[in-house]
Amino acid sequence: MRHTISLLVENKFGVLSRVSGLFSGRGYNIESLSVGVTTDPRVSQMTIVTRGDDQIIEQITKQLNKLIDVIKVTDMVELEHVEREMILLKVAPRPERKFEVFQLAETFRGKIVDSSERTYTVEITGDEDKIEAFINLMKPMGIKELVRTGKVAIAREGVKT
Amino acid sequence: MKITGAEILLKSLKKEGVKHIFGYPGGVVLNIFDLLYDDKDLNLILTRHEQGAIHAADGYARASGKVGVALVTSGPGATNTVTGIATASMDSIPLVVFSGQVPTMLIGNDAFQEADIVGITRPCTKYNYLVKDVGDLAHIVREAFHIASSGRPGPVLIDLPKDVTAGKAEFVWPESMDIRSYKPRYEGNKWMIQKAAALIAKATRPVIVAGGGVVLSGAHKELRELAQMTGIPVTMTLMGLGGFPGSHKLSLGMPGMHGTYYANKAIQESDLLVAVGMRFDDRVTGKTDSFAPHAKIVHIDIDPTSIRKNIRVDIPVVGDVKRVLTQLNKVLKDEKKEQWAAVKKKWLAQIEAWKKERPLSYEASDKVIKPQFVVQKIYELTRGDAVITTEVGQNQMWAAQFYKFDKPRQWLTSGGLGTMGYGFPAAIGAQMAVPEKLVIDIAGDGSIQMNIQELATAVVNNLPVKVAILNNRYLGMVRQWQELFFQERYSHTSLDVTPDFVKVAEAYGAVGLRAEKPSEVEPVLKEAFSTRKPVVMDFVVDWTEKVYPMVPAGAPIDHMLFPEEEKPEKKKLRAVK
Numbered sequence A: 001m002r003h004t005i006s007l008l009v010e011n012k013f014g015v016l017s018r019v020s021g022l023f024s025g026r027g028y029n030i031e032s033l034s035v036g037v038t039t040d041p042r043v044s045q046m047t048i049v050t051r052g053d054d055q056i057i058e059q060i061t062k063q064l065n066k067l068i069d070v071i072k073v074t075d076m077v078e079l080e081h082v083e084r085e086m087i088l089l090k091v092a093p094r095p096e097r098k099f100e101v102f103q104l105a106e107t108f109r110g111k112i113v114d115s116s117e118r119t120y121t122v123e124i125t126g127d128e129d130k131i132e133a134f135i136n137l138m139k140p141m142g143i144k145e146l147v148r149t150g151k152v153a154i155a156r157e158g159v160k161t
Numbered sequence B: 001m002k003i004t005g006a007e008i009l010l011k012s013l014k015k016e017g018v019k020h021i022f023g024y025p026g027g028v029v030l031n032i033f034d035l036l037y038d039d040k041d042l043n044l045i046l047t048r049h050e051q052g053a054i055h056a057a058d059g060y061a062r063a064s065g066k067v068g069v070a071l072v073t074s075g076p077g078a079t080n081t082v083t084g085i086a087t088a089s090m091d092s093i094p095l096v097v098f099s100g101q102v103p104t105m106l107i108g109n110d111a112f113q114e115a116d117i118v119g120i121t122r123p124c125t126k127y128n129y130l131v132k133d134v135g136d137l138a139h140i141v142r143e144a145f146h147i148a149s150s151g152r153p154g155p156v157l158i159d160l161p162k163d164v165t166a167g168k169a170e171f172v173w174p175e176s177m178d179i180r181s182y183k184p185r186y187e188g189n190k191w192m193i194q195k196a197a198a199l200i201a202k203a204t205r206p207v208i209v210a211g212g213g214v215v216l217s218g219a220h221k222e223l224r225e226l227a228q229m230t231g232i233p234v235t236m237t238l239m240g241l242g243g244f245p246g247s248h249k250l251s252l253g254m255p256g257m258h259g260t261y262y263a264n265k266a267i268q269e270s271d272l273l274v275a276v277g278m279r280f281d282d283r284v285t286g287k288t289d290s291f292a293p294h295a296k297i298v299h300i301d302i303d304p305t306s307i308r309k310n311i312r313v314d315i316p317v318v319g320d321v322k323r324v325l326t327q328l329n330k331v332l333k334d335e336k337k338e339q340w341a342a343v344k345k346k347w348l349a350q351i352e353a354w355k356k357e358r359p360l361s362y363e364a365s366d367k368v369i370k371p372q373f374v375v376q377k378i379y380e381l382t383r384g385d386a387v388i389t390t391e392v393g394q395n396q397m398w399a400a401q402f403y404k405f406d407k408p409r410q411w412l413t414s415g416g417l418g419t420m421g422y423g424f425p426a427a428i429g430a431q432m433a434v435p436e437k438l439v440i441d442i443a444g445d446g447s448i449q450m451n452i453q454e455l456a457t458a459v460v461n462n463l464p465v466k467v468a469i470l471n472n473r474y475l476g477m478v479r480q481w482q483e484l485f486f487q488e489r490y491s492h493t494s495l496d497v498t499p500d501f502v503k504v505a506e507a508y509g510a511v512g513l514r515a516e517k518p519s520e521v522e523p524v525l526k527e528a529f530s531t532r533k534p535v536v537m538d539f540v541v542d543w544t545e546k547v548y549p550m551v552p553a554g555a556p557i558d559h560m561l562f563p564e565e566e567k568p569e570k571k572k573l574r575a576v577k
Helices: A015-025 A054-066 A095-107 A128-141 B005-015 B027-036 B050-064 B082-090 B117-124 B134-149 B162-166 B190-202 B212-216 B220-230 B261-269 B321-332 B337-357 B371-382 B394-402 B423-433 B452-460 B476-485 B501-508 B518-529 B568-575
Strands: A002-010 A030-037 A043-051 A070-075 A081-091 A111-115 A120-126 A143-148 A152-155 B002-004 B020-023 B043-046 B068-072 B095-101 B127-130 B155-161 B168-170 B206-210 B234-236 B272-276 B296-301 B315-318 B387-390 B439-444 B466-471 B511-515 B535-540
Touching: A002 A015, A002 A054, A002 A152, A015 A030, A015 A043, A015 A054, A015 B117, A043 A152, A054 A070, A081 A128, A095 A111, A095 A120, A095 A128, A120 A128, A128 A143, B002 B005, B005 B027, B005 B134, B005 B162, B005 B168, B020 B050, B020 B423, B027 B068, B027 B095, B027 B155, B027 B162, B043 B452, B050 B068, B050 B082, B050 B095, B050 B423, B050 B452, B082 B095, B082 B117, B082 B155, B095 B134, B095 B162, B117 B127, B117 B155, B127 B134, B134 B155, B134 B162, B134 B168, B155 B162, B190 B272, B190 B296, B190 B315, B190 B321, B206 B220, B206 B261, B212 B220, B212 B321, B220 B321, B220 B337, B234 B261, B261 B337, B296 B321, B371 B394, B371 B439, B371 B466, B371 B518, B387 B394, B387 B423, B394 B439, B394 B466, B394 B476, B423 B439, B423 B452, B452 B501, B466 B518, B501 B511, B501 B535, B511 B518, B518 B535
Parallel strands: B020 B043, B020 B068, B068 B095, B095 B155, B127 B155, B206 B234, B206 B272, B272 B296, B296 B315, B387 B439, B439 B466, B466 B535, B511 B535
Antiparallel strands: A002 A043, A002 A070, A030 A043, A081 A120, A081 A143, A081 A152, A111 A120, B002 B168
16 A cells, blocks of 8 residues: 655764665655655655555655654655646657647646746646546657656644644 | 864763774774774774674674774775675674775765675665765764664665865764664554453463574563563574574574474464564474464564564564563562463474474484584583684584574674674684683584685684684585575585695694594694684585574475485495495
């Protein structure tokens, strides 16, 4: 089963490699990972998406907790939470389909953040289903390039631990 | 007043109570070595290889219970420590290792003798640091000792760029230590302990499995109290030997791959396992699906990741073994003890029967020296009062089987990583820690050659360590596997050219002795033990001898092989070589 694990860690050099090294050294896979500093500049927030049965996820969360630089580990599966990721997608539609790109971007509440004679770059945020749906709709337009952030997740208010 | 990083380092070490450092100099650590030249309070023991330095610091830590300290240079000096650090990491041994590093402005430039040792050792240290600012040094040293020795102990590495040791800062020693993200839990959860006590009270076929955590947390008294109060037999893992007296009537010896018949039978038939400070290594469990199939499992460990990693657990208790056992014993004291005795009578009788059925044994000989006989003689002559280190392989298993350890910190062996070359430098470290004790490395002819250069360290420092080589001219344990599972295809396990160990010892200025007949074993041991010098004893042993019982890797632990299952004609064939 897929789990989104949220980590608070010390904002020091080498911490990311300790966390990722834990996964690689024990043969666990990271599907996505995103990191950013919190309102406290000494603390960073990581969101890791990984997959495993209960026993593996239990080991992952325990092993993460054991790392000296890890302040808090939360498995989001246990909480009502909101997940988002963002993509930047560069398409090169045929002239007659240019308008469609605009329309779809609007429908998905995306933004055109760059354009050239032949291409548009669209920014979309949303949960995984929305992102996947948008990508599928854009495929016939001719996707030139696609970059995707990892997921970020936050617990809904009232259920925070 | 500002002082140099090197001065801060030595001051910090003294604050931590360090007296001995094991190490090897090099260009980027010269600021530190220069200060050590005049220092009366810090004794640097120069080994002949950095791996030797780490194992020596490790042996020092295991024998004394203190943190072992090592100091090496950058690049190859640092990379040579990796095996030693990984060894300590697998066995949870508190070490602080200082490595030199090229100046900060050169880091990342592939400078001469540069290695990213912080990166290299990240997976095999409990924590590691690169000191970038001399002002952080005292704090980092304090933190490193705290991390190394608290919770589940382990090695910590501090990488010291040359300019940091030369730079200056005020010496500010943090009196207290608080790391917000590191708070080991020492007390056990009360409810869990009560549940564990309830299971213990109603079990009819219980077994305690004691691991290295018992030794590390100093819980041997509490463990003995638990066993004696409840009448539960105790099996000690390789790392747990000495955590419970090996000569006690409730002792089952070691479980697992080369464990005793009765320990393995007892585990497999048990209805309750109380696992104390042990981590269910595959060498203990064999096939995990069929391990202790009828037992409820109580697992006490300070490291939550050890619980439910390999084996399902019914009652997990996270906490320091000594504290948890104290809590548990208190709860159990209120139970009805007479009732237990009656219930367990049948179980203990069954165990006695297993002990009689297949005791640890070997076929004695008056023609050829049996390796087990050497270990037994060492046990007899030392009355069980020596510190024994071992190398890895058959020598290690025979030592574990035939020497009875009654006290903790008498038995130093590389359990987790299985590091050949560990025993001799570890013996040197142990002898520094307990100078009044007899320290003996039980070695194989293969393993001893992995760090034999440390003979110089023993001789120069006048350390009367003894090395007993069980010399079978083979990498015996690997040969044993080849014989049993690879149709006797002895691929590269025959050590056709081994040095004359007596001459090697003499060349280094140590004493060399040899025994070729069983009748010579005792005189050689007696002479060695009465010599206040390093002694190497070369026991030319029966090369066909194997370690039994043996559970083939991945089999259930009650599937044990015994010597009588060997075909007699094969035995004869081998004997003619």
